[in-house]
Amino acid sequence: MTIETILQNYLTQPKLELGDRKEYAGASDVAQCPRKVVLTKTQPVEIDLPTLLRFERGNMVERIVENALSYAGVSFEKQIEVVHPEHENLIGHLDFVFFRQDEIAVLETKSVSRMPDIPHTSWIEQIHFQMGLMALNDTRKVRGAILAVDLSSGRFELFDNFLPNKALFNGLVQKALHIWQAVNGDVEPDTEEGPLCVGCAYQENCPEFVGQDVVELPIKREVEDYLALKENLKIMKAEIDGLKNFINKAVKPFGEARVGEHLIKLSSSSRTGLDTKALREAYPDIYEQFKKTSHFTRLYVK
Numbered sequence: 001m002t003i004e005t006i007l008q009n010y011l012t013q014p015k016l017e018l019g020d021r022k023e024y025a026g027a028s029d030v031a032q033c034p035r036k037v038v039l040t041k042t043q044p045v046e047i048d049l050p051t052l053l054r055f056e057r058g059n060m061v062e063r064i065v066e067n068a069l070s071y072a073g074v075s076f077e078k079q080i081e082v083v084h085p086e087h088e089n090l091i092g093h094l095d096f097v098f099f100r101q102d103e104i105a106v107l108e109t110k111s112v113s114r115m116p117d118i119p120h121t122s123w124i125e126q127i128h129f130q131m132g133l134m135a136l137n138d139t140r141k142v143r144g145a146i147l148a149v150d151l152s153s154g155r156f157e158l159f160d161n162f163l164p165n166k167a168l169f170n171g172l173v174q175k176a177l178h179i180w181q182a183v184n185g186d187v188e189p190d191t192e193e194g195p196l197c198v199g200c201a202y203q204e205n206c207p208e209f210v211g212q213d214v215v216e217l218p219i220k221r222e223v224e225d226y227l228a229l230k231e232n233l234k235i236m237k238a239e240i241d242g243l244k245n246f247i248n249k250a251v252k253p254f255g256e257a258r259v260g261e262h263l264i265k266l267s268s269s270s271r272t273g274l275d276t277k278a279l280r281e282a283y284p285d286i287y288e289q290f291k292k293t294s295h296f297t298r299l300y301v302k
């Protein structure tokens with residue numbers, strides 16, 4: 001068995017604590033595009049290994065938090081299932097719940113690759129759905145928090161002090177009921193375009209994009225961030241080049257110099273390359289015989 005198969009088999013194991021996701025509309029469902037959620041439940045597609053590995057980071061964050069809470073002696077319950085009292089197919093699975101005498105605190109954990117300044121709308125909707133369900137099932141005061149962890153950089157952020165909001169929760173319940181009706185084929189699911197359209201397995205034939213001459217993508221913030229970072233890179237490169245020239249000039253008379261704990265040396269090196277233009281003109285046959293074509297994609301943002 002190959003390592004790919006071993007990993008794929010392990011990572012595609014269903015999360016038993018979440019039950020059969022086709023049988024209910026959950027808190028993470030209400031935070032997403034209804035069409036995507038419905039098709040994921042009714043027409044699932046195979047998820048590739050890199051995506052499964054990325055998803056696994058969410059479980060790793062959960063495990064770290066669980067072990068840390070246990071080690072600290074904090075009392076908590078994990079993966080609590082909360083059902084809407086009037087709609088048995090609306091169910092929330094809460095990562096961590098802290099039951100206290102007069103209060104219940106809900107903690108949702110998130111793995112991120114880029115820490116947002118403010119919690120994503122989908123996270124806020126998810127925690128509100130969870131808190132709302134909990135408030136319907138218990139008379140104690142409910143509050144919520146989201147812990148986002150970037151496992152690559154080690155950065156983490158706690159977004160705290162969420163309180164139940166009836167109007168927001170009722171809207172989410174309506175969305176969950178709509179998803180559930182669409183899962184059962186009673187209505188067509190609504191579409192909700194957003195950054196998660198990128199990589200959506202159901203983009204083909206999606207009414208949001210069909211019939212547009214040039215597709216309008218909902219990734220304005222990402223494109224603007226990209227352009228801003230590119231601009232910063234240009235400025236940084238100019239600064240690095242300026243400093244490099246200055247240091248070069250300072251060290252040149254001595255060949256090498258010490259600056260605090262740094263030893264700076266100038267050394268000469270040479271690189272030999274091929275003048276392909278001259279080669280093509282002088283020996284076109286040899287050039288044709290040994291030329292190599294590689295393909296790449298260039299990104300233009302105007």
Ligand code: SF4
Nearest residue numbers: 033191197200203206
């Ligand atoms: S492409 Fe976007 S709008 Fe269409 S189903 Fe996927 S997430 Fe929803």
